[in-house]
Amino acid sequence: MDFSQVKLPPIMDMNADTITENTIAMNSGNPDLRSKYVLERLVHHLHDFARETRLSTAEWSQGIQFLTAVGQICTDVRQEFILLSDVLGLSLLVDAIDHPKPAASTEGTVLGPFHTHEAELVTPGTQISKDENGEPLLVICTVKDTNGRPIDDVMVDIWETDSGGFYDVQHADKDGPDGRCAMRSGEDGVFWFKAIKPVSYPIPHDGPVGKFLMGVHRHPYRPAHMHFMFDKPGFDKLTTAVYDRIDPYITSDAVFGVKDSLVVDFLPLDAATAAQHLTEEEQKNLSAWSLLKYDFVLVSEKEAAGLRDANSLAALEALGKRMKVYNGLPVPDVD
């Protein structure tokens, strides 16, 4: 890039009132209309935040130090910025915007940092946990469309912690995937497997995000839950989880993932269901088992896109700007 050839609008005489328009003018050469718009809104909100709070130099400096510490603790297996986004409610919000759900469908929730792509593809009925200290759980689910028709051949990813509240990737000495699997739904939309009853656990809180939570008197716990992710061409990808109704942290999830429709009861496993799904050996220990049943409903890509566009248009109307929606995302209407 030849810097002497860069043409920028002349700016000068910056002050608290003119800095925003000057910054946006300097960024106006951005050839990508979408990122230009996102950056413009970012600068507006960043500056309004400083103006409204009368942000002091000392506070700004604290913020710089905090963000630096968040960045420095990140590694290949630890993403502290995602954690920060989670505890500030941003992750949940972005999922809600990007994957809007009509009333009849299953709601999404936060992905979290512990999904991996190394889960084994298993057949129905497999025990996905090797943890012998966990309480055994039978999980029987269906996946259907918004008209109630079963959807077959959906790729379902499932992941949960061990009984100590840790995902396999959090153990330095882990020996292959554990507490996770991938499976495909059958012709009747059914998928079922054996697992362990999920437990509540703290998000990693030995870093800057943990310090932040302590500072504002919040705990780092998530209520017991099991993650599910659904993928099939033609359907909007669904990332969700189900939460244990009687968990003590059900009303104070550190990452804001709980939705009423995703709260479930882990019931005692009845003998009839056990006879259909457990081995004879497993049935001898029937009283130790719990049962989770859940019916998931996927939205078609077309329906999700329509809803995304409608939501975008409503947001644009609120902004009162001359914009249009392209691929569900607002861009300036410049023709």
Place this chain on the structure above:
Amino acid sequence: MDFSQVKLPPIMDMNADTITENTIAMNSGNPDLRSKYVLERLVHHLHDFARETRLSTAEWSQGIQFLTAVGQICTDVRQEFILLSDVLGLSLLVDAIDHPKPAASTEGTVLGPFHTHEAELVTPGTQISKDENGEPLLVICTVKDTNGRPIDDVMVDIWETDSGGFYDVQHADKDGPDGRCAMRSGEDGVFWFKAIKPVSYPIPHDGPVGKFLMGVHRHPYRPAHMHFMFDKPGFDKLTTAVYDRIDPYITSDAVFGVKDSLVVDFLPLDAATAAQHLTEEEQKNLSAWSLLKYDFVLVSEKEAAGLRDANSLAALEALGKRMKVYNGLPVPDVD
């Protein structure tokens, strides 16, 4: 901290409309009223930014990756988050808010990442640069109060790059401070020294902030300038710089530091002034020298605090909230 004793307001059923109030409710146990307010405004603007742009999961992920890269490149001698704040206009804005200047006084500007505390305290007339390739410059300044009275014994920090556009701390093999000094104003408010004529230079642009600038078609250059910092009890600390009027980057400073009142002319040095300030040896090379004269005006702490309060009150009025100003900073009025 005993997590089981943490009392939090019950939250549940997060969606794009309720997530902001839920997040603020979860943070409401913060015992510090000021940081609670700052955090509340932060969450509001962060969420409104996502809602207004309809931020997609892919864009959110790009943002996470960008911030992580910014954090990871930071070292003891490189602060990429300050650089990011600078190129987004935030640094200039925070200085303008925290150090408001009445019309008659010298305006402040961005500190930048190259001020150090290791400059030598020198006597009037010292040459602060060891760079023999620089064009020699005589600098004669005064420092006065807003009533035009000279202020003596002000501690003045001065720093500039070498002729190649690098500060001493940017040279791995540097041998003590160079291109910087501290000095005290005399009884007449005068301080003067010898230096080299400043040159334009790029901010460090081999990292994520540099990539960002390229992406939006901006150059990384700052126009030629010399930094000054003024400190004396009873006066509001002034961090400022003066900028060369004929610099090609004067209207497109990458960090938004230029203000009309800080733009100066580097004039040919006249024989009479040279006779008063240069050695006989230096005077033989008179035509190589330039002259910079500037009169700085400091604001009393009291006047600055009054202006800060008035600005804060105006900002609060615009917010329409029940707040009060404490130490120039808004806090909730909770009596």
